[in-house]
Amino acid sequence: MTNEDKILAAEIKELQKNGDKVYSKQLAEREALLNNPANADLVRKVQLGMLVAQAAYKARTSAKLTQKELAKKLHTRQSYIAEVEKGKRNITIDTLERYATACGKHVELKLV
Secondary structure, eight states, X not given: OOHHHHHHHHHHHHHHHHHHHHXXXXXXXXXXXXXXXXXXXXXXXXXXXXXXXXXXXXXXXXXXXXXXXXXXXXXXXXXXXXXXXXXXSOOOHHHHHHHXXXXXXXXXXXXX
């Protein structure tokens, strides 16, 4: 191993240590945010959005459709389907029903 390789290996090791520290700090901040009672409504809203996103993804993949194929059926863009499946888009119940139907599914909604 050359001297340059040793220096590079040491720098990589130092970066990994710092990366672990940064990750630990971010994890602690995330946990504090999620567990703060003042954020309960926001956390629940995000969780519900992710449930919808997961259901949309599962419906599409179980129908063996690509995002592009589904987008064509819904007369929309593939990027819209991707945003829905990542939870980055709010989706109306009407659109969710159209999405489900295009995947050979239907929507069931339960209030508890």
